[in-house]
Amino acid sequence: MGRLDVRVRTDLESRVCYLSREDRLEERVTIRELSLSGALVDGLSTQLSELFAIRPVLPGTGEVELLAKLVRQGKKGAAIRLFYSDQGTMQALWEHIRDKLPHTDDCPYCSHPDDSREGSCDNCNLYLDFSKKNYLERHIENTFAQRLNIRLSRLNLEHIQKIIHFVDSKLLKIQHRSPDKEFVGTSPAMLCVFSMIRKVAPTEMSVLLLGESGTGKELTAKSLHSLSTRREGPFVAVNCAAIPETLLEAELFGYEKGAFTGAYTARKGKFESADGGTLFLDEIGDLPAALQAKLLRFLEDRLVQPVGSTASRKIDVRIVAATNCDLQGAIAQGAFRTDLYYRLNSFTIKLPPLRERGEDKVRLARYFLDKFSHSENRFLDFSEEALDAIRVHPWPGNVRELENKVRRGFLMAAGEVIDPECMELGQDEPILSVPDPVARPLSQKEHVISVLEQNGYVIAKAARQMHISRPSMYALIRKHDIPMNRPGRRDS
Template sequence: MTISTNGHRPPRGSGRTQIERFTIDTVCEAAKILTGASDPIAAMPSVLNVLSSFMGLRMGALALLDDKGRAGGDGKPVNPFVIAATTRGSICAPPEIRALPVRATQQVFRTGVALVSRNVREELGEAAIPPGAPHDRLALIAVPIRETVHSPYVIGVLGAWRDLDEGGLRFLEEDQRILTMVASILEQSIKFRRLVARDRERLMEEARAALHAASETSADDCRLRDQPIKGIIGDSPAIKAVTAQIHKVARTNTPVLLRGESGTGKELFAKAVHALSDRRDKPFVKVNCAALSQSLLESELFGHEKGAFTGALAQKKGRFELADTGTLFLDEIGEIGPEFQAKLLRILQEGEFERVGGSKTLKVDVRLVTATNRDLEAAVARGDFRADLYFRICVVPIVLPPLRERIEDVPKLAQTFLDRFNAQNGMDKRITPGAMVALARCQFPGNVRELENCISRVAALSSGSEIDERELACMQGTCLSAELWRMQSGDHSPIGGLAAVRMPLPVIDSAAGQRPPVPPALPPGFGEPSFPAGFAPAPPPPAMPESEGEPQDERDRLVDAMERAGWVQAKAARLLGLTPRQIGYALKKHGIELRRF
């Protein structure tokens, strides 16, 4: 019986052309299902249902060799197998469920030859009829699934049943051909998945070994943990843990993936990996993958031959070739497209490549360090990033902490950036303790880069030699960090980072549950920051005495603070422990008009 594309039986006399058309449709549907599935065995029920719908092959089943190696009653192996899938779903049932005849299935396993029974009841016996069959006038088609093409080793049997009451005898030859093609597609899918799994296991084993070595504690490790790295500023536990990992992994040739939000200093840490390695005297080459198109990126990394494309007037060496025996740093690795990912995978696997437009194979020895602020695991799950490339580059992942998780380092970083500004501009600016406390209370979504910009901006705009807290952008309502934090969500970050989540903020209106865009306090879990010598935190403003008639309502408290401050928002913000931007939001929310004097 054949079924047309609209689900109805084709008219009598439609002939060979109609059968061939369903043959192609069946193979195409099976190929799409198997090649798109992460587990081809789990996808087989869908394939068996396609065979039923398109070809009329009923009660299909897949048998696979039993890994447990069960034996017969005499102790000798008898091609032990399990039923792995039927049209009802993926299972792992013993042969006794009779989805396929046991003796016939074992024969296909043993001989590797397809079996076609034109009348199962007469040729294989009554016991071979599957449970739930409408009657016993059935034909059986069973084909082998081999380990590899032309291999004598059979790992599975694909079988299906044909109803003889529907004139099925004339389709048996066609049925065998269809099942053989589907079995071949399944062979390739299983082979590919096994290769990927084997490669993944090997890489995971390397990663486990590297991480185990990185996590071992010893006296030497303690020394490394406290040993600073040139250019990396900070004494917080978070930054010390990262520098200890850098010290350990730098001594190996293992690929390193630096992960962190934008502005956490990934390039600085990549240089540290190179500087602490045995390749420190060799080239350190860096490439920003997000700054180049895919075609330019291929030419930039692999180089090109003269005349390879319009404008290629001379031979050019690529970055891989220039970084031979040294370190190559690929920044923003998560931005490369799928087509270039396949090209990059080859050189990471084999260590060889060809220049664009060339045919000569070149080999290089490069230590690879990559960096990204993307969630690569989510990209792999969506299919935007190749899983095999992910396992190649993510051998030792090192997560760089955002600045809000190392608040203790803010004073030292700020002073370093101010000293650098003074040296570059011939000035002698100083930052007051109050301004340092205000800086330490910021969230800095742009991390260290934003802090550096903040110091340079306030130093350039300050009028005197001392930088007071009132001159900071956040205290004047001109800091854009509040808007950036407000736009953070669980699946989108305007900044670019792994943790695109909104930090817990204090509630202004507890009844409405609204939150201000900028928190006025340090992140949870952190105390007041430590300050360089000569600095001391400014004392907090005196608490306002509560009078018997002092208003307690949110709107009344806001109006009261504005009146005490002479309707100057910055002063009212200090009285309430908020920022001027928060005061502005609160005034707008409660519909309070500013009074001008």
């Protein structure tokens, strides 16, 4: 394939405007060759390293402005790259180029003989019907993938992820996260969670959320509510473990006046408060056996009977339950009802712990730091060592722990940079290599050795597993004086 944009000879008087260290400068130049994406300019005397403005005077249109960047300077002039401007400017530029196209039977893109000038070129497949009013729009659509591919070599992973997020959220209106900004992520595990949320949110199915403490179960429940047809209704959250068992029934189902000592007036419960919306039952595994039976009855008939009342009330509410305990283990021990488990388990979403979310740890840390900075009008940044410490730390307290550590680092930092010590990270503190409540916590040194052994002492692989750089991995090895002459070690 030849060039993506046709190039024509022209003679356009133009102005180049740029900023020097002292002042705003301007030069008069002439555009000798022109395409939609670049130009050959005569008269540019300065080696410009930054973006600058070029303002050609187009016949019949007048002066227009485009952003440009110098590619190279040679004997024939300066080659510059033009960046897409507003649609009107690009259309005016295209019309000037189209009027300058030479009358030839060859394709202006690839020079292949093609005298039809209708449809597409047999060789490069680019559209050739220049008389169409929507030609420019169709041409840019057809060459979008090639234009993006040319730029990909200059993009790193973070750039690519930002582009994908922008396309999805701003252009296609796909929400990869809840309205709560803390609930973010681009790791495969979180993208899977977001996908499941989008699929189940519009339904009326009960949802069971599983995950360690601090992984964002309530944020997930809020997302399910905000993306559902019940979004205009109330969202009511109840922590079943935080309310004494003797009060929990009245809190959930309400009570009548005189139902018990101190019940001076009737009060509706959380179920009735959530009528028309979503009720989030957190720590459902701690629900007492008697209330498990009452919750099961509600899920079957949608009727609520307040304490001290003989009448039942019909309630329209969606149940989202969550727990960080092993419900199947509780069932085996007789602590949780099997029939209630299957009622709640219509759709299950497992939230990954923060230690398994890769670079999401850094993204969340930067979000929290930005929030604290704007709140206190004091703008700080993380050191590279702090970012590596955030990547290495196992975060047994998950997002909640991360927020607290960042808050501490923000308060303890003496200058404009937060070091690991400010957040109490990087010390020889307990680390859980796997979420096993029985296993003895590993120290950081033991954790590093474990990862090295899992990867045959290949530094690059071990660093990737811990989501840190190779130099950071070597620094940990030196810090803990870990010998590298272990059996089975392979060079990295």
